[in-house]
Amino acid sequence: MDRLREIETDGNSNPIQISRLALDIGGSLIKLVYFSRDSGDHEDPLNDSVRISNGVNGRLHFAKFETTNINDCLQFISANKLFFGGFQHQENPTNDRSFIKATGGGAYKFSDLFKEKLGISLEKEDEMDCLVTGANFLLKAVNHEAFTYLNGQKEFVQIDHNDLYPYLLVNIGSGVSMIKVDGDGKFERVSGTSVGGGTFWGLGKLLTKCQSFDELLELSQRGNNRVLDMLVGDIYGGMEYSKIGLSSTAIASSFGRAISNSNELHDYKPEDVSRSLLRMISNNIGQISYLNALRFGLKRIFFGGFFTRGHSYTMDTISVAVHFWSKGEAKAMFLRHEGFLGALGAFMSYERHSLGDLMVNQSVQIPVDASSSTDTNYNPLERDLNETESMQCSVYQA
Numbered sequence: 020m021d022r023l024r025e026i027e028t029d030g031n032s033n034p035i036q037i038s039r040l041a042l043d044i045g046g047s048l049i050k051l052v053y054f055s056r057d058s059g060d061h062e063d064p065l066n067d068s069v070r071i072s073n074g075v076n077g078r079l080h081f082a083k084f085e086t087t088n089i090n091d092c093l094q095f096i097s098a099n100k101l102f103f104g105g106f107q108h109q110e111n112p113t114n115d116r117s118f119i120k121a122t123g124g125g126a127y128k129f130s131d132l133f134k135e136k137l138g139i140s141l142e143k144e145d146e147m148d149c150l151v152t153g154a155n156f157l158l159k160a161v162n163h164e165a166f167t168y169l170n171g172q173k174e175f176v177q178i179d180h181n182d183l184y185p186y187l188l189v190n191i192g193s194g195v196s197m198i199k200v201d202g203d204g205k206f207e208r209v210s211g212t213s214v215g216g217g218t219f220w221g222l223g224k225l226l227t228k229c230q231s232f233d234e235l236l237e238l239s240q241r242g243n244n245r246v247l248d249m250l251v252g253d254i255y256g257g258m259e260y261s262k263i264g265l266s267s268t269a270i271a272s273s274f275g276r277a278i279s280n281s282n283e284l285h286d287y288k289p290e291d292v293s294r295s296l297l298r299m300i301s302n303n304i305g306q307i308s309y310l311n312a313l314r315f316g317l318k319r320i321f322f323g324g325f326f327t328r329g330h331s332y333t334m335d336t337i338s339v340a341v342h343f344w345s346k347g348e349a350k351a352m353f354l355r356h357e358g359f360l361g362a363l364g365a366f367m368s369y370e371r372h373s374l375g376d377l378m379v380n381q382s383v384q385i386p387v388d389a390s391s392s393t394d395t396n397y398n399p400l401e402r403d404l405n406e407t408e409s410m411q412c413s414v415y416q417a
């Protein structure tokens with residue numbers, strides 16, 4: 020519980036003031052974004068971005084919990100008094116003590132629970148709207164947010180604000196949503212698939228008996244997909260099918276090898292099962308994403324959602340699929356704050372609904388303590404699930 024205490028004080032034991040909390044309660048994970056004011060001592064006189072007139076300097080914090088452990092999340096919010104960061108209704112402050120902006124299906128499902136346990140109302144924001152707002156904010160305001168990942172090489176993408184739209188946003192959460200984004204608040208959900216992150220975690224759990232998502236991902240790193248996947252060469256006697264552009268090592272049928280012998284599930288290593296599953300789902304999402312990009316002539320596809328978890332094999336497979344099917348025409352890009360798009364969008368919706376009360380400074384700096392995620396060797400798997408991250412920013416009176 021040290022972490023809970025940590026965020027109640029700054030390094031000098033001054034209480035940190037939390038203002039504004041927003042939630043994205045999804046099928047698998049609850050994401051929290053909240054803002055804490057800097058105590059004056061923390062201001063950096065050399066940093067313009069945290070010195071905006073009327074500005075309140077501070078940090079945006081990010082945290083997540085498994086939705087099945089929602090009580091831990093409630094306890095976290097309560098112990099840190101994060102809900103005082105909600106807003107009072109302007110029209111009738113006595114009517115409702117406070118409310119918090121929340122998005123995702125859980126904002127509906129758990130509305131009564133929040134009221135009962137914390138005495139706060141969840142003010143619901145549309146999930147797709149929040150995803151787009153969060154993605155646009157990150158792409159425009161955060162340096163080194165988007166990157167490509169191919170053959171183990173991570174390259175940050177410089178975003179040209181005047182040439183950002185249109186793009187395809189693919190959010191891989193429990194399920195997958197594909198959204199054509201044409202501008203701020205201008206978007207259309209053009210497709211989706213139920214074969215997503217929940218499928219990988221759910222099927223993987225059943226097939227490997229893994230106890231956690233991280234364990235399943237970690238297993239995949241040690242697995243070999245060729246044990247279970249049927250390759251073109253398996254069917255064509257070691258030869259390629261060059262006429263239709265398939266090499267002998269291309270996967271002809273995911274898990275197809277399991278039919279060619281009398282092996283039972285326990286005869287396969289969980290590592291190999293996890294690897295084939297991750298490859299199958301990532302490849303499928305990459306392909307469907309490309310097809311949707313093709314439908315609308317989009318060249319840039321940004322992937323968000325916590326399925327990717329900054330994991331090399333997942334991102335590599337998605338990138339290869341987009342590259343292969345588009346013949347190099349379309350580009351897959353990933354976001355460092357991958358799973359927090361919806362929560363950020365909900366966070367930013369306070370200003371829209373409170374008549375321009377607050378705005379987030381657009382020149383967000385990545386602080387030293389979050390810089391591990393700009394490191395090309397950054398491995399989120401080495402981090403604690405509920406670890407809080409933060410970035411320096413200003414919120415100011417409009």
Ligand SMILES: Nc1ncnc2c1ncn2[C@@H]1O[C@H](COP(=O)(O)OP(=O)(O)O)[C@@H](O)[C@H]1O
Nearest residue numbers: 045046047048192193216217220232324325326
């Ligand atoms: N620690 C974790 N526990 C469970 N699932 C995780 C975890 N980390 C990553 N995931 C993956 O992320 C998916 C959820 O992504 P997210 O964007 O949060 O979607 P949702 O809003 O549906 O919860 C899970 O289905 C799983 O594939």
Ligand SMILES: CC(C)(COP(=O)(O)O)[C@@H](O)C(=O)NCCC(=O)O
Nearest residue numbers: 045046192193194195196211212213
């Ligand atoms: C219903 C959802 C928007 C919920 O979002 P999630 O909690 O998965 O992030 C998503 O799971 C989804 O888009 N599913 C795919 C449904 C379909 O288009 O077939």
